[in-house]
Amino acid sequence: MSLSTSSYKGTRDLYPEDMRVRNYIFNTWRQVVESFGYEEYDAPVLEPLEVYAAKSGQEIVNDQTYQFVDRGGRNVAIRPEMTPSVARMVAARRQEIALPARLYSIDNFMRYERPQKGREREFWQLNFDLFGVEEIKADIEILSLSSAVVKSFGATDDMFTIRISDRQWIDFVMHDYLKLDEIRALAMIKLFDRFEKMDRDSFNEQAAVIFGTEDAAMGIESINRLLVSSIDDLPVDVRGAEFAAIRVTVEELKKRGVTNVKFDPTLMRGFDYYTGIVFEIFDEAPENRRAMFGGGRYDGLVGLFGVEDLPVVGAAPGETMFLEFLTAHNLLPDFRSTTQVTVIELGNVDSLSVVDQLRTNGIRVSVDFTNRKVDKKIKAAAKSGVPYVLFVGGDELASGNFPLKNLVNGDQMTLDLEQITVTVSR
Amino acid sequence: MSLSTSSYKGTRDLYPEDMRVRNYIFNTWRQVVESFGYEEYDAPVLEPLEVYAAKSGQEIVNDQTYQFVDRGGRNVAIRPEMTPSVARMVAARRQEIALPARLYSIDNFMRYERPQKGREREFWQLNFDLFGVEEIKADIEILSLSSAVVKSFGATDDMFTIRISDRQWIDFVMHDYLKLDEIRALAMIKLFDRFEKMDRDSFNEQAAVIFGTEDAAMGIESINRLLVSSIDDLPVDVRGAEFAAIRVTVEELKKRGVTNVKFDPTLMRGFDYYTGIVFEIFDEAPENRRAMFGGGRYDGLVGLFGVEDLPVVGAAPGETMFLEFLTAHNLLPDFRSTTQVTVIELGNVDSLSVVDQLRTNGIRVSVDFTNRKVDKKIKAAAKSGVPYVLFVGGDELASGNFPLKNLVNGDQMTLDLEQITVTVSR
Numbered sequence: 001m002s003l004s005t006s007s008y009k010g011t012r013d014l015y016p017e018d019m020r021v022r023n024y025i026f027n028t029w030r031q032v033v034e035s036f037g038y039e040e041y042d043a044p045v046l047e048p049l050e051v052y053a054a055k056s057g058q059e060i061v062n063d064q065t066y067q068f069v070d071r072g073g074r075n076v077a078i079r080p081e082m083t084p085s086v087a088r089m090v091a092a093r094r095q096e097i098a099l100p101a102r103l104y105s106i107d108n109f110m111r112y113e114r115p116q117k118g119r120e121r122e123f124w125q126l127n128f129d130l131f132g133v134e135e136i137k138a139d140i141e142i143l144s145l146s147s148a149v150v151k152s153f154g155a156t157d158d159m160f161t162i163r164i165s166d167r168q169w170i171d172f173v174m175h176d177y178l179k180l181d182e183i184r185a186l187a188m189i190k191l192f193d194r195f196e197k198m199d200r201d202s203f204n205e206q207a208a209v210i211f212g213t214e215d216a217a218m219g220i221e222s223i224n225r226l227l228v229s230s231i232d233d234l235p236v237d238v239r240g241a242e243f244a245a246i247r248v249t250v251e252e253l254k255k256r257g258v259t260n261v262k263f264d265p266t267l268m269r270g271f272d273y274y275t276g277i278v279f280e281i282f283d284e285a286p287e288n289r290r291a292m293f294g295g296g297r298y299d300g301l302v303g304l305f306g307v308e309d310l311p312v313v314g315a316a317p318g319e320t321m322f323l324e325f326l327t328a329h330n331l332l333p334d335f336r337s338t339t340q341v342t343v344i345e346l347g348n349v350d351s352l353s354v355v356d357q358l359r360t361n362g363i364r365v366s367v368d369f370t371n372r373k374v375d376k377k378i379k380a381a382a383k384s385g386v387p388y389v390l391f392v393g394g395d396e397l398a399s400g401n402f403p404l405k406n407l408v409n410g411d412q413m414t415l416d417l418e419q420i421t422v423t424v425s426r
Numbered sequence: 427m428s429l430s431t432s433s434y435k436g437t438r439d440l441y442p443e444d445m446r447v448r449n450y451i452f453n454t455w456r457q458v459v460e461s462f463g464y465e466e467y468d469a470p471v472l473e474p475l476e477v478y479a480a481k482s483g484q485e486i487v488n489d490q491t492y493q494f495v496d497r498g499g500r501n502v503a504i505r506p507e508m509t510p511s512v513a514r515m516v517a518a519r520r521q522e523i524a525l526p527a528r529l530y531s532i533d534n535f536m537r538y539e540r541p542q543k544g545r546e547r548e549f550w551q552l553n554f555d556l557f558g559v560e561e562i563k564a565d566i567e568i569l570s571l572s573s574a575v576v577k578s579f580g581a582t583d584d585m586f587t588i589r590i591s592d593r594q595w596i597d598f599v600m601h602d603y604l605k606l607d608e609i610r611a612l613a614m615i616k617l618f619d620r621f622e623k624m625d626r627d628s629f630n631e632q633a634a635v636i637f638g639t640e641d642a643a644m645g646i647e648s649i650n651r652l653l654v655s656s657i658d659d660l661p662v663d664v665r666g667a668e669f670a671a672i673r674v675t676v677e678e679l680k681k682r683g684v685t686n687v688k689f690d691p692t693l694m695r696g697f698d699y700y701t702g703i704v705f706e707i708f709d710e711a712p713e714n715r716r717a718m719f720g721g722g723r724y725d726g727l728v729g730l731f732g733v734e735d736l737p738v739v740g741a742a743p744g745e746t747m748f749l750e751f752l753t754a755h756n757l758l759p760d761f762r763s764t765t766q767v768t769v770i771e772l773g774n775v776d777s778l779s780v781v782d783q784l785r786t787n788g789i790r791v792s793v794d795f796t797n798r799k800v801d802k803k804i805k806a807a808a809k810s811g812v813p814y815v816l817f818v819g820g821d822e823l824a825s826g827n828f829p830l831k832n833l834v835n836g837d838q839m840t841l842d843l844e845q846i847t848v849t850v851s852r
Binding site: 003013046072100108122135383 | 428429430431432433434435438439440441442444445448449461463464465466468469471472476492494496497500502504514515518524525526527528534538558561563567682731732733763764765785788789790792793794795796806807809810812
């Protein structure tokens with residue numbers, strides 16, 4: 001019986017044509033975060049399970065983590081997210097690390113989810129985090145950088161919105177404004193997390209259950225007063241002292257040219273570890289309206305590792321959501337092979353000297369030294385996305401001039417190696 | 427109780443200063459293999475276990491694979507090597523893929539090994555493979571590329587040796603020359619695999635056991651005739667028809683300037699899937715004498731996936747061994763942060779306009795907006811490996827000229843933003 005050629009369920013094989021797209025996304029991400037002074041780090045793909053048990057949220061740990069017991073009896077997990085790993089790394093060097101620390105990584109993660117559009121069991125994320133700054137300047141930088149990451153692909157402000165809120169303000173709303181106890185507040189936060197995906201009647205019905213029969217009408221009325229579309233419309237009694245951070249953040253972002261920011265009273269964010277500003281970058285493409293990625297402040301995580309706590313703000317764009325955003329807004333360029341020219345040997349010649357010279361000139365060259373006919377070789381090169389083929393036979397080697405065929409437009413010219421170098425480098 | 431800051435046993439956290447070294451190695455690899463026309467692909471970190479059961483060798487599957495049963499009852503493994511994954515991917519597109527196909531990846535793998543110098547449980551490898559060429563030109567390309575990969579770091583021929591042999595010739599030796607049956611041949615191959623690490627007496631003792639009392643003396647005498655140091659010294663009756671491929675390969679490599687090649691009659695290679703030329707790149711540093719990486723021809727693997735078979739030659743350099751090679755031969759350059767300049771705000775100013783302009787000019791800039799004293803900020807920047815700090819206060823913003831301090835040599839100059847761009851880009 002032969003083996004299956006399928007990849008493991010919910011994961012994807014990336015062939016060169018897929019990898020060109022991935023590399024374009026990753027390289028663009030890399031360029032933007034490095035221009036903001038972020039430096040790359042990496043952590044292992046396996047972590048002790050307990051790292052996630054503390055703060056990642058019960059759903060992720062119990063239902064979605066790939067976990068197993070290793071041969072030494074340790075409980076381990078394939079990382080489902082990066083935040084606990086980078087918090088652990090910073091905690092390990094709490095005394096030595098230069099602060100503020102700007103760190104980024106581009107890595108793969110696994111979650112045991114039902115595979116669906118935009119969600120795969122193995123997925124890739126950029127994670128960028130700013131450690132060691134309590135002031136709101138850190139939140140503003142992470143938000144500016146999040147916006148820059150999207151715009152670096154040519155996106156304009158109308159293509160996406162930045163929705164923001166604040167976990168401290170959410171706590172104020174749940175406890176002081178809606179008067180909910182701990183358990184009901186948690187249920188209400190989970191309900192708000194699904195606000196976008198529900199019709200308003202079902203939302204109200206389920207909210208009524210949380211408030212209880214007696215308080216339902218009043219509770220829903222209170223929620224209505226909360227659901228404003230502009231930051232200035234929020235009634236004074238729904239603000240609390242905690243609202244100031246949201247207001248300052250929005251204003252400072254405007255000064256920095258980030259104007260597509262919107263206060264969103266329904267925004268909660270799933271992870272338990274957020275402690276301040278939270279945000280989501282929302283795709284405004286009609287066919288794609290949903291959160292692309294999010295982030296926020298999580299000041300309590302480094303301290304879990306037995307060291308003095310450290311303030312942190314961060315965000316984590318994902319490859320899949322980005323790809324769908326770029327596709328929906330028609331922002332992906334055409335990609336060709338990284339290989340610039342394929343050499344086709346005519347007859348029994350050795351193209352070695354030509355190939356060596358082109359490589360020395362910095363050109364990426366492959367050689368088709370199969371025994372197929374020339375037209376088959378040209379077809380194979382075209383199929384693999386190589387833009388040029390170069391013919392090398394005995395006469396050409398003697399004269400130093402070689403026919404170069406452009407596979408994109410069909411043009412063919414006879415050139416020497418320096419001219420070929422210039423042409424294929426364009 | 428607080429969480430441990432240690433990474434999972436046998437794995438490593440990479441801080442920015444470690445990541446600079448990794449990125450240098452990976453980027454250099456990438457440049458060389460792409461100059462030979464290889465294109466990048468990627469496969470999932472998890473594979474069905476059966477993919478390895480067929481060909482990876484029993485030790486790896488039974489003793490070293492991280493394997494578990496997923497929530498859907500599937501037997502899966504964290505990949506311990508790349509070859510079966512890329513063979514699976516090529517098999518999945520057997521009809522469509524343009525041949526010859528040159529593919530490479532840079533990925534992490536896990537094996538459950540006792541952690542020791544040069545061996546970690548999570549490790550990274552470059553894998554490059556040439557699919558679809560039966561002729562020895564493919565073997566020669568993979569060997570030339572393997573040499574180019576090492577030399578691209580500035581290594582010279584005296585720093586490493588390429589040791590080669592051929593699995594078909596090894597089969598001839600075991601069966602036709604040494605007259606061993608299948609089981610004894612396997613034991614002898616395993617013994618040869620440890621040849622370098624044993625003294626000659628122990629080797630002979632164990633070889634005698636394999637031959638059996640009666641044939642021991644003759645067998646060891648036959649082995650002695652085999653152990654030549656030059657390809658020309660091999661007696662005619664130990665050559666067989668299979669020896670021709672080794673000879674041609676060595677000669678063709680010489681033509682291509684690859685002269686540090688050595689026929690090694692003791693070279694076997696652990697994996698079961700090799701079918702032709704096999705080789706190892708051997709580090710000649712006195713403190714480090716051992717195989718850095720290896721490769722060879724494995725023509726039977728694609729066919730295991732139920733499609734027409736396809737010839738393949740490939741190799742897989744590892745990060746850890748490379749790092750030790752580069753360190754031993756003093757080939758690693760000095761690395762500094764990817765961040766080129768850190769802006770230090772003097773007093774209550776907003777450096778936004780300066781930072782924006784520098785980023786627009788392509789400079790990678792971080793801002794220290796903590797409330798620490800200026801000398802603390804300079805120290806933090808120096809510690810993080812940033813080469814320059816730039817001071818931005820009210821007077822500087824008014825004049826457009828800013829003090830720029832070089833943290834490497836201590837020089838300080840007052841410059842405008844264009845001059846700063848030129849200086850930090852050098």
